[in-house]
Amino acid sequence: MTSLMWVQAIGILVIFLVFIGLMMTRKLPTILALPAMAILFAVIAGVPWMSNDPEATTIAKTILSAGSMRLSGAIAGLVFGAWFGQILNKVGITKSIIRKAAELAGDKPMIIAILFFVTASIIFSAAGGLGMVILVGTIVIPIMLTAGISQFVASIVVLSAVGVGALFNVSTWAVYVDVLGLSVQTIADYTLVAALPLIIVSLAMIVFYIRKDGKGRKAWAMPTATGTGGDGRKVPTIALISPLVPVILVFAFKLDIVPAVIIGAIVTIILTLPKRPIHVLSSALVEGIQDIAGALALMIGIGILLNSVMAPQVASLISPLIESVLPSSPWTYVIFFTLLSPLAIYRGPLNVWGLGSGIAALFVTAGMTPIAAMLALRVVSNVQAVSDPTNSHNVWVADFTKSDINEILKKTLPWMVVAVLISMVIGSFMIF
16 A cells, blocks of 8 residues: 555544544434545545546445445335334234233243243344334333332343344344345344344343342332234234244245235234224334334445445555454454454444444455354344443333443443354354
């Protein structure tokens, strides 16, 4: 690299660090930081704003216009996933599953916590987003507190379930398809590598803190979580399998995300037979899109940033820096991503909903296999999903349970890093 290129590379690195700081301190929202960073990277690297050459890389056409559409497949997956989640809510399946779990658990705090962890994980595997977390949380948290479970433990039960559910929620997989060019089946093949250690460690964490914290104060009366649909009719027991339908179709039948979700929605309607099925389908779509508006904006920003860092002018400056730290053996791969896994929180450089997608693309450009990059990004996302204080669902859960959000971070982070370590060790043997 020439001296000018080194100056440009340092300039990009400075911009990168400044924007990380702005996002971590919440002085600049991620949905604005990502496209702003993308434009500044391109300007520093000398990418022209426009060009008469239709094949030339430009800020206006390549980065902003094409970048905003880059993750269109992932955006479609999110929309259909949110739609399916609202359908489950409207026909009463979500509340029915929770009620069944509460009936099975009785009044035993440990069993209640574990059953709600499993139940919420299944629900979140079908539908994510803050709306679904609020819906589930407002039902299960009061039940746990009434049973004498502490506010902190009630919080981590829900947040751990969010992390597990996110790994199996096929509507979120499309971001890895679009960013790294992997097939849905490849992502499915490695899902258990990221999920099983998280499930085991989460269960161990819940049991540990229940025994350590003892009982919390018995706040709130147990809500009436009836097993009826939106029209007041009882939900058939067979319909409770509906959240698993898209997951089974993707894992067992190798179906793509959008058709799997559509079939899941149709099966749900058939099994529950709501009085106004057309209204359920149409209103669920509108409300589902409202739930994920922030995530859609983030995806557009991520696409813009991806096209920026992969522009030839920018990539030629960043790639040498990435290559110098890129892990090249199984153990350096494990150590590198385990030690740096906390960088997934506070919208850091390993956060897939921030800079992580761009970093992963650069890893691949620098020589890492797409599968290795995908697995590492999915595994460290467990830290972000459970512990990150900037998550909207972490903020809501902490406020609802009257817990300290920073205490949740401090107490869950060591457990999540252990889960990352186990997954990375297993993954290293499969990849290298």
